[in-house]
Amino acid sequence: MKTLTAGTPAPAFSLLNQDNELTNLADFKGKKVLAYFYPKAMTPGCTVQACGLRDSKAELDALNVVVLGISIDAVKRLPRFIERDNLNFTLLSDEDHAVAEQFGVWGEKKFTPEYF
Secondary structure: OOOOOOOOOOOOOEEEEOOOOEEEHHHHOOOEEEEEEOOOOOOHHHHHHHHHHHHOHHHHHHOOEEEEEEEOOOHHHHHHHHHHHOOOOEEEEOOOOHHHHHHOOOOOOOOOOOOO
16 A cells, blocks of 8 residues: 655545535645545544544634545535534545545554554
8 A cells, every 4th residue: 555655745636525516635725734534424433533623623724724534435424424523624525435545544454453
């Protein structure tokens, strides 16, 4: 799997958002974009992560940072996640995981033993 390294430009992408509208990375030119990937909307870990970003919105806005949450969820699932958890940023659907692959975050799930 190819992963991005610090300083590498993000791959360009276009995905549908929670309103079924096309969103392009280029739409945010001149801003910092925090694109984060999560496996599935409304699961415990993904909810904690999304709510943490929601609660940090004022600080991120002050730094000119736009948050984009990207998952392989279908578009129709995204508005429910936003409404249920009062999310205040854009969610994008990457159903075929092509963008996740471009960013190097798509791969076989691996369980590793924990060491204490």
